[in-house]
Amino acid sequence: MFDWLTEFFFPKQVSTFASDIDNLFYFIFYSSLVLFLIVVIGMVYLSIKYRARKDEPLRLTSSKDHSNLLESLFFIIPLILVSITFVWGIRSYLKMVIVPDDAIEIKVTGVSWFWTFDYPDGGQTLNELVVPSNTPVKLVLSSKDVLHSFFIPVMRSKMDCLPNRYNVMWFDATKEGVYDIFCTEYCGTGHSAMGAQVIVMKPAQYEEWASELGADDDSIPLDELGARLYTQKACNTCHTEDGSALVGPSFLQTSQMYEQERVFDDGTSSVIDDNYVRSSILEPQTQIVAGYQGVMPTYQGLLNDRELDALIAYIKSLDGDSQI
């Protein structure tokens, strides 16, 4: 319909079925607006027209309490409107559930509190879903722990992620760009930070990107790679660089306390060194820093050795006074 109106109500339309869903919205919106105006104008008109005048004596009022014509209209008109809405809602819905045969399949896994994406030709990304434009993409969703829900507003699509079960959604992106992904099923402390991005590329560009995926880039210095991983692997959801505490301790604090004792919630303590950082990433539940909750998931299988080294180097680099 009108572009400015779409921009006002909705995020961009990026999937093939988005405009159909928006049009359904406008149909319900305008029908509702008419019904709403009938209610409000009727209410205001009747209450003012039949208001009790000042010092008007009480009188017997009309015994009229039904009108077959009006009541039939009030029944039939909404019935017609909701029937159209229902059928339209189902027809559009079927377009959203019937996945084209030629769709490429990407596995989406929700983990508290990040998303991983596994691509058909191998390789994995974290919090960045890369898809080709004008190609149907089928997402197979599940969760590693609690419920999550995978929501891409620009695609007008959403599906819950359940542990031990697979749900399916699909879309065909029509415009290249970078768009938001949100988690919409409450999943605990980091729920509101469990965002990701979908990057829609031209198919050729996607092919190139996919073939490079998984290949190590040895040319980047370790601490720079670590800085990149810090956001790519969603460390920043729970750990800050500036010393303030979020869900977990700040990396700056860890950096400043290098070679010093850290106390854990079971009363034990240990010196912070490279081995400590490595095991905290791979087995986060074994040593929990006092004052924090043991809610971090394991990164076993999500980081290779060079990436682990990179993160260690990056954490150490945060403290400017450090000799290392």
Place this chain on the structure above:
Amino acid sequence: MIENVKQNYLTHPKGIMSWLLTLDHKRIGLMYLVSGILFFFMGGLLALGMRLELAAPGNDFISSEQYNNIYTLHGAIMIFLFIIPAIPGALGNILLPLMVGAKDVAFPRLNLASFYIYSFGALFALYTIVNGGVDTGWTFYTPYSTQSSSNVVPMTLGIFIIGFSSILTGLNFIATVHKMRIPGLTWYKLPLFVWALYGTSLVQITATPVLAITMVLLMLERFLGIGIFDPALGGDPVLYQHFFWFYSHPAVYIMILPAFGIISEIIPVHSRKKIWGYKFIAYSTLSIAFIGFLVWGHHMFTSGQSVFSQIVFSFITYFVGIPTGVKIFSWILTMYKGQVSFTPPMIYALSFLFLFTIGGLTGIFLGAVALDIHLHDTYFVVAHFHYVMQGGTIVAFLGGLHHWWPKSFGTMYNQTIANICAFGVFLGFNGTFFPQFLLGLRGMPRRYATYSEQFVELHSYSTFWSGILGFSIFFAIVNLFWSFMKRNKVDPGSNPWGGMSLEWTHTSSPPHPHNFETDPVFEHGPYDYDKVIVEKTYKK
């Protein structure tokens, strides 16, 4: 008119024990009212805390953990400790026996037991709060609720216990409506508030046991590790959602039907006009109560249930909408050729019609599966159910309080202040929740402690108006209780709005401890404004 009444239930008998052990439905109703309003204020403060945090993105006021606790407690307190028990418990208890001409409810001792069960359950909820809260959301979705280290067990135990209070009150009301009506007061002569309470009670006794069972299963899973809902133990989290919504969708009607009843009383009385479509309103109450049991699946449109289920639940959902719509038209047409006075209860009733219509119509958007998938678990849903629950139920409740206040407590509040507060509630409510429809359409998910920059403007707008809403509700209620403190007494025979049902014409204000000094005789129906003139009597 009854003159020279010496006794009323508030002052006779005297002493603290006479209150704690009272079997008088009016005193029990008053105790429900006071405790309900305390929880309402508590839930309201939590809501303002949330809005304050959401005024700007980022965790600038409270942490995410605190936010999660606050929104969970807000929901749980408002629903389980205020809306569900307080409207039937307070207004229902005080008015139902008076309206049917009975001396008390059918089982007065059971009624007192109900109140104590409610209080006992509420203690668990209070314990949850002082013990550090609970962070699962009022829906307690598994497996998060089986794994969370917060106070899931005390809270669900509290809800389990309060459920029994709900069931017993429902049972009591059903027996009262069936067996305690005076001769001549046939079903079609009953005030519609009685029909509404009857429909509510039917839902309470049939749906609440399912919630109780669900809560027991949840606790068994946590304590004994029996895998029912947690996939890690071999359970099914979607099964939990089915169980939960099988209760919680009908619970929406436990919350809204009494509000329909209140509106069906306020509008004819303040318009001095026979109600439009009496039988339709009465039967639609029962049909909504019934159909309400068959639509729970629309809370699960993104859970991955089968396509066939999606279609069936979407279809049945619309069948709740149609009778509700005709009800709204009936209330409006009731004013036709009446004598409408813009008293505080009427202002609340008119604002109910405005707000509830928005709440109902936005339900149509959510019933369409394809559109719901975009809107599910966003602020659109938050706005929708607040338009129904607060704009509908709580606005009707405030209207009902203002309507029956002089009758129940024999005092009159300042009507100018009451009108100003009613306008404040209306404006503040729309200002707070209307922007949330837009937030949801633009993709803002619910239950977020922080959010991205694109949503700032609408969120801060919503927060600003929530302050006005909070102040208006607070002063509206203070204004009511102030009249009580100030002993701004009305004449004992007072009928300030010219009501025609038994509680207005046959009892004093406040009523006699035994309700009626002599056995009431049925003379005219509750809405016979075309047959009899009942004078408005009101003296300070």
